[in-house]
Amino acid sequence: MNARAKLDLAPLLADEPTGLEAGVSSDDHHSLRLWLRLLACSTDIETEIRQRLRVRFGMTLARFDYLAQLHRHPEGLRMNVLSRNLMVTGGNVTGLTDELEKAGFVAREAQPEDRRSFVIALTPKGRKAFERMATVHESWVIELLGGMPDQSKQQLYELLGQMRGVLAARGTTAETDPAAKKAAKKVSKK
Amino acid sequence: MNARAKLDLAPLLADEPTGLEAGVSSDDHHSLRLWLRLLACSTDIETEIRQRLRVRFGMTLARFDYLAQLHRHPEGLRMNVLSRNLMVTGGNVTGLTDELEKAGFVAREAQPEDRRSFVIALTPKGRKAFERMATVHESWVIELLGGMPDQSKQQLYELLGQMRGVLAARGTTAETDPAAKKAAKKVSKK
DNA sequence: AATAAATACTTTACTTATGAAGTATTGACC
DNA sequence: GGTCAATACTTCATAAGTAAAGTATTTATT
Numbered sequence: 001m002n003a004r005a006k007l008d009l010a011p012l013l014a015d016e017p018t019g020l021e022a023g024v025s026s027d028d029h030h031s032l033r034l035w036l037r038l039l040a041c042s043t044d045i046e047t048e049i050r051q052r053l054r055v056r057f058g059m060t061l062a063r064f065d066y067l068a069q070l071h072r073h074p075e076g077l078r079m080n081v082l083s084r085n086l087m088v089t090g091g092n093v094t095g096l097t098d099e100l101e102k103a104g105f106v107a108r109e110a111q112p113e114d115r116r117s118f119v120i121a122l123t124p125k126g127r128k129a130f131e132r133m134a135t136v137h138e139s140w141v142i143e144l145l146g147g148m149p150d151q152s153k154q155q156l157y158e159l160l161g162q163m164r165g166v167l168a169a170r171g172t173t174a175e176t177d178p179a180a181k182k183a184a185k186k187v188s189k190k
Numbered sequence: 191m192n193a194r195a196k197l198d199l200a201p202l203l204a205d206e207p208t209g210l211e212a213g214v215s216s217d218d219h220h221s222l223r224l225w226l227r228l229l230a231c232s233t234d235i236e237t238e239i240r241q242r243l244r245v246r247f248g249m250t251l252a253r254f255d256y257l258a259q260l261h262r263h264p265e266g267l268r269m270n271v272l273s274r275n276l277m278v279t280g281g282n283v284t285g286l287t288d289e290l291e292k293a294g295f296v297a298r299e300a301q302p303e304d305r306r307s308f309v310i311a312l313t314p315k316g317r318k319a320f321e322r323m324a325t326v327h328e329s330w331v332i333e334l335l336g337g338m339p340d341q342s343k344q345q346l347y348e349l350l351g352q353m354r355g356v357l358a359a360r361g362t363t364a365e366t367d368p369a370a371k372k373a374a375k376k377v378s379k380k
Numbered sequence: 381a382a383t384a385a386a387t388a389c390t391t392t393a394c395t396t397a398t399g400a401a402g403t404a405t406t407g408a409c410c
Numbered sequence: 411g412g413t414c415a416a417t418a419c420t421t422c423a424t425a426a427g428t429a430a431a432g433t434a435t436t437t438a439t440t
Binding site for chain 1: 425427429434
């Protein structure tokens with residue numbers, strides 16, 4: 001992603017900026033404050049990781065994610081599955097595949113039983129490269145979050161799990177919401 | 191943004207996928223698991239908000255953020271300040287300003303005392319439009335996170351504050367702003 | 381078997397971001 | 411006062427994403 005300081009909605013609240021997440025201190029607006037802070041944390045880390053991947057490995061986050069998916073599935077994945085798992089459109093998968101194939105990290109393998117589809121798998125070169133990067137990547141995350149007490153991390157992990165649950169619950173019942181329907185369609189689509 | 195399932199690094203851990211955040215269940219890797227889950231939550235919400243902004247208001251998140259910044263500063267901001275606050279590059283600010291100016295939401299005002307710079311401020315039209323959108327926006331966030339108990343939200347908010355503290359402590363030399371990013375790149379040269 | 385519908389991938393046009401280079405202006409120093 | 415670096419903004423090339431239309435192939439229906 002980019003490094004954006006999204007959604008600084010402090011104007012509607014209080015004023016006492018500290019970086020991304022602005023001076024949100026009113027007593028109401030709990031959800032909004034929470035979201036802004038969550039986003040700030042996420043953006044901070046993502047920006048840093050993205051930057052380091054680029055500088056250190058000449059790798060974009062998109063490609064790294066792509067390789068990570070394949071690494072979990074050594075048998076390979078079809079492109080539509082990649083599209084779904086990575087939550088990007090098919091056109092994008094085509095493009096990323098082209099690039100990574102050219103770099104020798106992945107290979108398209110034609111499927112005799114269904115000649116519409118390809119199975120993409122890591123090449124040995126791609127696997128080695130990814131494993132090397134992933135190791136360093138984890139060390140970065142550990143470095144970035146290392147300052148947090150283990151107990152806090154554990155709590156945070158659980159609370160975020162709860163949040164995911166809430167979000168997912170909404171998603172499954174969202175059939176009635178036109179916007180949500182559209183969003184769902186967009187994600188799962190081609 | 192896009193809706194990407196970033197950083198599915200489960201291969202290096204366990205295997206038991208549940209959406210974005212994969213089957214990370216090893217006993218080590220606490221930091222990585224935490225980061226993946228944080229990212230999953232953030233991406234989920236962001237995707238939904240982005241989609242709704244687009245459908246309901248024909249507004250991108252980038253522009254909405256931009257307007258939010260200006261709304262906090264009715265006196266206006268210079269473009270380089272916007273760039274820093276929004277954590278995007280100057281070129282991007284130029285582009286966003288062009289669009290929003292064309293839409294009549296903001297105005298560039300030349301500065302006699304420094305003819306290199308402009309101050310950008312909301313027009314009355316832009317202010318009204320933003321306030322209307324921001325109200326709806328908050329209702330969306332409340333809807334999305336409404337399923338969480340208040341106590342959980344409060345705890346989560348505090349823990350994320352702790353995380354921000356940790357991140358900020360590391361990056362006192364400003365890892366998160368584009369200028370620093372640029373400087374860093376110059377040093378390591380790729 | 382013929383046709384229609386769905387699926388898998390590609391292509392195209394467009395959007396938004398980035399990084400780097402370019403232009404104009406200011407400020408600091410000798 | 412002239413030069414040189416820094417600053418503010420713009421422009422340009424490129425990357426990565428979307429949506430929508432196109433092609434080939436498979437599956438289902440009748």
